[in-house]
Amino acid sequence: MGDPWMEDSVNLDLEKNLTRKRNMSLVRKNPAKSVESLHPISDETRAIILRETGKDCQYAYQLPERLVLYDCPDLIDASALGDVKELYLTGCTNVTDVSMLGGVQYLSLWGCTKVTDVSMLGGVIWLSLRNCTGITDVSMLGGVKELDLRACTGITDFSMVPHAIK
DSSP states (O other), rough: OOOTTTTBBBBOOTTTOOSOOSSSOOSSSSOOOOTOEEEOOOOHHHHHHHHSOOOOTTTTEOOOEEEESSOOTTTTBGGGGGGGGGGEESTTTTBBBBBBGTTTTTEEETTTTTOOOOOOGTTTTTOOTTTTOOOOOOOOOOSEEEEOOOOOOOOOOGSSSOGGGG
């Protein structure tokens, strides 16, 4: 079963044709609903996509530098959000894969109870895993400067928390 929120998304590899990858971070077949912080791409970027792919991406969005999503049960795969600098996913209880979010600087996964693997998040500066009960190992988070592990009941051996962030 795919991610219902992303099922209308179209993946386009235009990085080589766009001077700034952030110009085109999310393309959907239908308008995004209940997400106010997504803004349509510029007409210029839309024209580049049309020229390079032959597809008119009417519902293509720029992702902001800061994105806050509360209680989005339809969001399962957050990989398309990897270019956001600050990402707050609070109560997005069905998110499972966060492996592509290692470039996010400030990341909150508060209450994302189905997340189990955070090993790729070592480059995040500030990381809140509060109430992420599926996480058992945080030993690969040595690059994190601030780490919130409150109510992470799956972590039983806190000696594995990297020394620099205890």
